[in-house]
Amino acid sequence: MKRKITFMLLAFWVAALGWAQGYQNPVISGFHPDPSVCRVGNDYYLVNSSFEFFPGVPIYHSKDLVNWQQIGHCLTRPSQLSLEKIGPSGGIYAPTLRYHDGTFYMVTTNVTGRGNFLVHTKDPAGEWSEPVWINVPGIDPSLYFEDGKCYLTINPDNTIYLCEINPQTGEILAPRKAIWSGTGGRYPEGPHIYKKDGWYYLMISEGGTEYGHNVTIARSKNIYGPYEANPANPILTHINMNAQYNPIQGIGHADFVQAHDGSWWTVCLGFRPQSGLHHLLGRETFLAPVRWDKNAWPVINGDGTIQLEMDVPTLPLQSVAKADTITWFSKPQLGFEWNYLRNPALGNYQVLEGDSLLRLRATTFTLDDVDTLTFVGRRQEHISFVARTALSLHEAMAGDEAGVTIYRNNQAHYDFYLKQLAKNKQAIVLRYRMGKLTHIEREAELPKVVKTITLQVTGTNNDYQFACSLNNGEYQPIGRIDTRYLSTETNGGFTGTYIGLFAVAKEAQSKAYADFKYFVYKENK
Numbered sequence: 001m002k003r004k005i006t007f008m009l010l011a012f013w014v015a016a017l018g019w020a021q022g023y024q025n026p027v028i029s030g031f032h033p034d035p036s037v038c039r040v041g042n043d044y045y046l047v048n049s050s051f052e053f054f055p056g057v058p059i060y061h062s063k064d065l066v067n068w069q070q071i072g073h074c075l076t077r078p079s080q081l082s083l084e085k086i087g088p089s090g091g092i093y094a095p096t097l098r099y100h101d102g103t104f105y106m107v108t109t110n111v112t113g114r115g116n117f118l119v120h121t122k123d124p125a126g127e128w129s130e131p132v133w134i135n136v137p138g139i140d141p142s143l144y145f146e147d148g149k150c151y152l153t154i155n156p157d158n159t160i161y162l163c164e165i166n167p168q169t170g171e172i173l174a175p176r177k178a179i180w181s182g183t184g185g186r187y188p189e190g191p192h193i194y195k196k197d198g199w200y201y202l203m204i205s206e207g208g209t210e211y212g213h214n215v216t217i218a219r220s221k222n223i224y225g226p227y228e229a230n231p232a233n234p235i236l237t238h239i240n241m242n243a244q245y246n247p248i249q250g251i252g253h254a255d256f257v258q259a260h261d262g263s264w265w266t267v268c269l270g271f272r273p274q275s276g277l278h279h280l281l282g283r284e285t286f287l288a289p290v291r292w293d294k295n296a297w298p299v300i301n302g303d304g305t306i307q308l309e310m311d312v313p314t315l316p317l318q319s320v321a322k323a324d325t326i327t328w329f330s331k332p333q334l335g336f337e338w339n340y341l342r343n344p345a346l347g348n349y350q351v352l353e354g355d356s357l358l359r360l361r362a363t364t365f366t367l368d369d370v371d372t373l374t375f376v377g378r379r380q381e382h383i384s385f386v387a388r389t390a391l392s393l394h395e396a397m398a399g400d401e402a403g404v405t406i407y408r409n410n411q412a413h414y415d416f417y418l419k420q421l422a423k424n425k426q427a428i429v430l431r432y433r434m435g436k437l438t439h440i441e442r443e444a445e446l447p448k449v450v451k452t453i454t455l456q457v458t459g460t461n462n463d464y465q466f467a468c469s470l471n472n473g474e475y476q477p478i479g480r481i482d483t484r485y486l487s488t489e490t491n492g493g494f495t496g497t498y499i500g501l502f503a504v505a506k507e508a509q510s511k512a513y514a515d516f517k518y519f520v521y522k523e524n525k
């Protein structure tokens with residue numbers, strides 16, 4: 001009885017003092033790689049890489065590092081982000097977000113464009129500046145501000161370089177200097193510099209962003225080095241026995257932040273294998289606590305591993321509004337979670353809010369093309385989910401199509417759609433694109449009078465299941481396919497799976513368009 005009273009009293013004080021205990025990882029699920037975080041007072045901001053998707057570099061806000069709400073994107077204009085005909089996993093690589101003297105800076109690399117650049121703003125939820133190009137080779141740029149100077153770290157090859165830049169003009173103010181090559185792991189990358197108690201800490205990732213990924217750190221009393229490696233490296237990894245069966249793998253690409261209560265935390269990327277050793281959601285954003293040991297080295301979550309269920313004290317938790325489970329297309333703009341493939345031809349997308357419709361105009365670019373096809377999608381954020389949409393196809397010619405696609409890239413997508421067969425004849429079609437192979441799993445002509453067709457995709461650990469309902473009737477199963485053929489292990493690349501809506505015309509003179517009445521996405525717990 002005494003123990004129970006003690007526990008209740010402890011629970012009371014924990015709640016009263018605003019402490020909280022525990023959270024779930026990933027803190028931002030689905031394709032959210034290469035996280036970078038910064039703090040302004042009691043507010044936290046985080047960005048992710050976005051590759052060939054537009055707008056680019058999603059930005060999130062939090063009050064507790066656990067609950068994140070997307071507030072926009074850093075790159076919202078073609079003048080900031082040209083993605084014309086960019087192939088899978090081209091475009092925007094790892095970003096870094098920093099705040100200095102009233103201004104937010106986001107620095108990144110358009111690997112298929114002009115290279116490294118930064119944009120800045122006073123309002124992270126608003127418009128960001130035009131690109132300030134930085135004429136330096138390499139990827140994974142990061143910024144560090146001190147004594148009126150701005151330093152850039154970057155990795156052009158297997159070495160981390162440091163140089164001083166003018167963040168307003170991008171000018172290189174002092175020649176770059178090689179400062180560390182890591183501990184011998186391949187692909188030393190993702191550098192960030194922090195200063196604490198007179199030490200400059202240089203944190204990087206090594207081993208590559210797959211199962212060998214790990215985070216290492218070194219320090220120096222001089223920002224230009226020489227840097228001395230932490231004898232306890234790696235400080236974050238799942239390459240060892242203690243994480244052999246961890247459901248999170250490939251953790252790395254970390255960024256530290258000191259919270260407003262003085263505690264230290266790290267965000268990092270990782271992936272969740274499913275269906276054997278395949279992962280489809282892409283690299284997601286995870287959170288872990290950091291403490292500094294008696295030798296002034298950081299220790300992450302005790303032993304350098306992280307879990308899905310984190311049983312650790314947190315900042316006072318403040319929940320945030322999540323993206324709607326049901327999108328009714330009744331607002332003039334689509335939510336931030338909706339992305340295009342490359343720079344969109346915006347004239348092909350129309351939200352008819354009065355009718356709660358999303359109208360997609362078909363073009364002859366198909367899902368197999370690396371071009372400006374009519375596609376708008378949202379990330380698959382859960383291994384188990386259900387997605388539904390109701391649509392109609394209008395003014396279509398034979399061969400025109402519109403529907404839903406589980407999209408990894410132009411050679412890896414599962415498409416479930418309406419196809420126009422002839423003037424008054426349509427079919428429901430299930431098609432698999434896997435590498436060079438295209439397979440029509442099912443093509444079933446629809447009865448004449450179909451006012452509404454609803455397409456449903458159910459995702460599970462091992463498969464996607466496709467079913468459709470005619471005129472709001474019972475769902476008829478159409479087919480299923482393994483998840484593994486859309487995985488990173490099968491297709492390579494750095495992105496994750498999207499659930500997209502699309503429309504394609506067979507001939508250029510087609511005026512076909514598809515009206516989507518709603519879109520449902522929810523986790524299947």
Ligand code: 6LW
Nearest residue numbers: 093094189190209253494
């Ligand atoms: C990114 C590099 C990495 O630039 O993968 O996991 C690259 N880390 O640091 C693309 O995400």
